[in-house]
Amino acid sequence: MKKSIEEIEKIREIKSKELELRTNKDFTGARKDILVCHGTGCTSSKSPEILEKLKEIIKEKDLKDINVVKVGCLGLCSKGPIVIIRPEDTFYSMVTVDDCEEIIESHIINGEVVQRLLCKTIDSKEAIEKLDDQPFYKKQKRIALKNCGIINPEDIDEYISVDGFKALEKVLTKMKPEEVIDELTKSGLRGRGGAGFPTGMKWNFVLKEKGEQKYVVCNADEGDPGAFMDRSILEGDPHSILEAMSIAGYTVGANKGYIYVRAEYPIAVTRLQIAINQEREYGILGENIFGTDHSFDIEIRLGAGAFVCGEETALLESVEGKRGQPRLKPPFPANSGLWQKPTLINNVETYANVTRIINNGADWYAGIGTEGSKGTKVFALGGNVNNVGLVEVPMGTTLREIIFDIGGGIPNGRKFKAAQTGGPSGGCIPEKYLDTPIDYESLKEIGSMMGSGGLIVMDDTKCMVNLAKFYLDFTVSESCGKCTPCRVGTKRMLETLEKICEGNGTEKDIEKLRTLADNICKASVCGLGQTAPNPVISTLKYFEDEYREHVIDKSCRAKECKNLTKIEIDPEKCKGCDLCKKACPVGAISGEVTKVHEIDQSKCIKCRSCLQACPFKAIS
Numbered sequence: 001m002k003k004s005i006e007e008i009e010k011i012r013e014i015k016s017k018e019l020e021l022r023t024n025k026d027f028t029g030a031r032k033d034i035l036v037c038h039g040t041g042c043t044s045s046k047s048p049e050i051l052e053k054l055k056e057i058i059k060e061k062d063l064k065d066i067n068v069v070k071v072g073c074l075g076l077c078s079k080g081p082i083v084i085i086r087p088e089d090t091f092y093s094m095v096t097v098d099d100c101e102e103i104i105e106s107h108i109i110n111g112e113v114v115q116r117l118l119c120k121t122i123d124s125k126e127a128i129e130k131l132d133d134q135p136f137y138k139k140q141k142r143i144a145l146k147n148c149g150i151i152n153p154e155d156i157d158e159y160i161s162v163d164g165f166k167a168l169e170k171v172l173t174k175m176k177p178e179e180v181i182d183e184l185t186k187s188g189l190r191g192r193g194g195a196g197f198p199t200g201m202k203w204n205f206v207l208k209e210k211g212e213q214k215y216v217v218c219n220a221d222e223g224d225p226g227a228f229m230d231r232s233i234l235e236g237d238p239h240s241i242l243e244a245m246s247i248a249g250y251t252v253g254a255n256k257g258y259i260y261v262r263a264e265y266p267i268a269v270t271r272l273q274i275a276i277n278q279e280r281e282y283g284i285l286g287e288n289i290f291g292t293d294h295s296f297d298i299e300i301r302l303g304a305g306a307f308v309c310g311e312e313t314a315l316l317e318s319v320e321g322k323r324g325q326p327r328l329k330p331p332f333p334a335n336s337g338l339w340q341k342p343t344l345i346n347n348v349e350t351y352a353n354v355t356r357i358i359n360n361g362a363d364w365y366a367g368i369g370t371e372g373s374k375g376t377k378v379f380a381l382g383g384n385v386n387n388v389g390l391v392e393v394p395m396g397t398t399l400r401e402i403i404f405d406i407g408g409g410i411p412n413g414r415k416f417k418a419a420q421t422g423g424p425s426g427g428c429i430p431e432k433y434l435d436t437p438i439d440y441e442s443l444k445e446i447g448s449m450m451g452s453g454g455l456i457v458m459d460d461t462k463c464m465v466n467l468a469k470f471y472l473d474f475t476v477s478e479s480c481g482k483c484t485p486c487r488v489g490t491k492r493m494l495e496t497l498e499k500i501c502e503g504n505g506t507e508k509d510i511e512k513l514r515t516l517a518d519n520i521c522k523a524s525v526c527g528l529g530q531t532a533p534n535p536v537i538s539t540l541k542y543f544e545d546e547y548r549e550h551v552i553d554k555s556c557r558a559k560e561c562k563n564l565t566k567i568e569i570d571p572e573k574c575k576g577c578d579l580c581k582k583a584c585p586v587g588a589i590s591g592e593v594t595k596v597h598e599i600d601q602s603k604c605i606k607c608r609s610c611l612q613a614c615p616f617k618a619i620s
Contacts, residue, residue, distance in 0.1 A: 002283030005169055005290050008160060015161035022150055023162075025132075027087040031065040032108065035084040037149065039073030039235050040228070040267055042080035046097060050081055053100040058108075066108060072236015074149035076136050077389040079119050084131055084149075091131040093119040121408075136387050139406055141368065143376045144192075144352035145392045148236030153271050156278040159239040165284060167358035171247050172292045177207055180251045184354070186362035188374030193219060193310075193347035194425065194451045195527070196373070196440040199354075202344065205334035206252040209342035214254035216245050216296075217338065219315055219347040220261035220268070223307040224423030225474060227454035229378040230348035232390050234261065234268035237352070238275040242298060244351035246285065247358065249296040252344050257298040260315050262305050272300055307424075307478035310452075311526045312345045313337075314480065325480045326526035347452065349378055369395030373439035377453060381407050384414065384459040393438070400434040403457055414459035418542070422451025424471045424478075425531035427538030428464065447538045449531070463558035464543040465550055469497040471535040479529070486529030489520040493536060503563040505551040514540065562606035571596045573618035583613035 021027040022035070036051040054068045074082050079093035083103065090113055092103065099117060106112045118127035119134060128134055151158040171180055185200030206214060218241060222230040234241065245257045261269055276298055279285040287295045306324045308314045313327035316338050337343025353375060357365045369375050373395040379402065382388050386408030393402060399419055403409070410416050418428045427448035429436070436442050440450055458467065472494040481487045493516050499505050517533035524530045540547060549555050556564040569580070576594040588604040591597030599610070611619050
């Protein structure tokens with residue numbers, strides 16, 4: 001049933017009191033909310049079964065004022081499934097279905113915290129009870145992720161209770177389009193999809209473009225390996241994106257929006273559709289929103305997982321039902337986009353900041369971050385780091401703070417080697433730049449880029465030549481094939497890297513990589529092709545010694561390149577137990593029982609089965 005502004009405000013007043021215990025730690029009522037993370041990571045670890053089991057036990061025991069709620073990603077993915085009990089803010093990690101009975105019996109009924117389920121710190125193994133006391137959260141500032149882990153993403157009333165649609169109401173009833181753009185411009189918000197283009201300027205281009213039909217598009221085609229920022233926002237707070245798109249539609253003069261999201265995100269797609277249906281029912285999407293002249297509706301378009309469709313013009317081609325290939329620019333989408341009409345495109349995280357800026361003001365947002373990079377940035381922190389997960393920090397936070405303070409450092413006492421930002425389009429950052437502030441300008445200066453927000457940490461067991469090969473292999477397989485520099489050039493680069501990793505490289509191959517990289521950067525049609533060589537360029541810049549070891553010494557210090565490693569048995573440690581011999585799949589190991597064994601290097605395939613089988617650590 002369509003809701004008026006007054007009816008929306010009434011829902012907000014009633015529902016906000018119910019949600020007070022989730023945001024107010026001093027709440028004194030009898031009610032408790034048990035929040036169960038339903039992001040993709042926790043869902044894969046059976047959090048839906050945990051939620052249903054908790055509900056079942058509460059019903060069996062006839063417990064009153066105990067509410068079990070599904071919420072979006074809480075960030076600390078490596079500790080999932082996560083269960084939080086509010087208002088006391090108790091943080092339980094790695095919960096299983098079998099733990100549910102104890103949580104209800106001990107915590108809810110008897111008021112005793114289940115100590116064994118509390119999240120523990122990396123160094124001291126000290127159990128920390130409160131979510132806000134976790135080192136993982138202390139240096140974060142959640143703006144784009146503000147509602148994730150707080151509200152049920154499938155309940156529009158809960159979104160309304162946390163100031164949902166206040167920004168849309170304000171824009172439609174009190175602001176002119178130019179005033180909205182002025183607010184975004186003053187805030188300093190830049191596109192979070194990679195290039196960092198000023199958001200206010202982009203919106204203004206579309207507003208100024210003449211045309212009766214315009215479109216608003218959300219780029220949710222998150223293709224970088226290891227990146228899951230946009231997915232988590234869509235899963236945890238879908239209404240914030242829909243509201244921002246409606247604001248954008250009013251501002252630029254568009255009545256239709258499309259969210260382009262990859263089909264590999266089934267939870268995000270489902271929750272988006274639920275949110276769209278709810279907003280249509282409330283009249284927040286559709287004709288004459290809040291009784292104004294503004295009409296706007298949104299449809300979902302599913303992508304098949306092509307990395308190139310993250311490029312805005314390739315995305316537009318795909319939305320139109322064509323093969324996803326980049327268009328030549330100009331014209332830019334603001335001039336001629338979807339079906340040759342003026343089109344505004346921003347990514348999920350960019351839209352996620354819009355309602356916060358409208359509600360809190362441009363000065364508030366501009367006060368966060370650095371001079372040239374305002375606000376916060378969401379990162380998918382992964383790789384060789386203890387606290388794998390989703391983090392949001394103010395721009396200007398250093399790489400060291402993210403990896404060691406928030407991320408908990410490198411596992412197993414290993415040494416930090418490098419961090420890759422920006423995915424296949426980004427670059428590797430060595431240890432000497434750990435104290436570099438993370439913002440658009442600083443990353444560009446050291447040969448990397450912000451990208452959409454993937455942050456992969458590597459320890460000293462990683463080979464940088466092999467890493468460059470991994471990213472080139474990805475780029476080659478994902479190239480749309482439209483232009484020769486990308487289609488053929490990246491293939492030649494990959495072949496050269498494979499040659500080096502196999503032990504057949506020469507010093508000329510290093511120069512060949514540089515030449516190819518330079519030509520591809522200059523001649524490729526789209527931004528993805530132009531940045532494809534970046535992993536090679538940055539690893540050559542900071543780790544050229546590893547390339548030279550591969551081609552001159554025929555060795556790989558990280559021992560990741562099998563053809564450049566030799567597996568040997570230490571005669572001083574070998575006990576002749578025969579376990580390595582039995583484990584070898586190719587019969588490369590010989591020796592009698594109780595005698596020192598030997599490895600035939602001509603037969604050895606470096607599968608490392610013998611290393612795992614040896615109980616005496618005699619094989620290295």
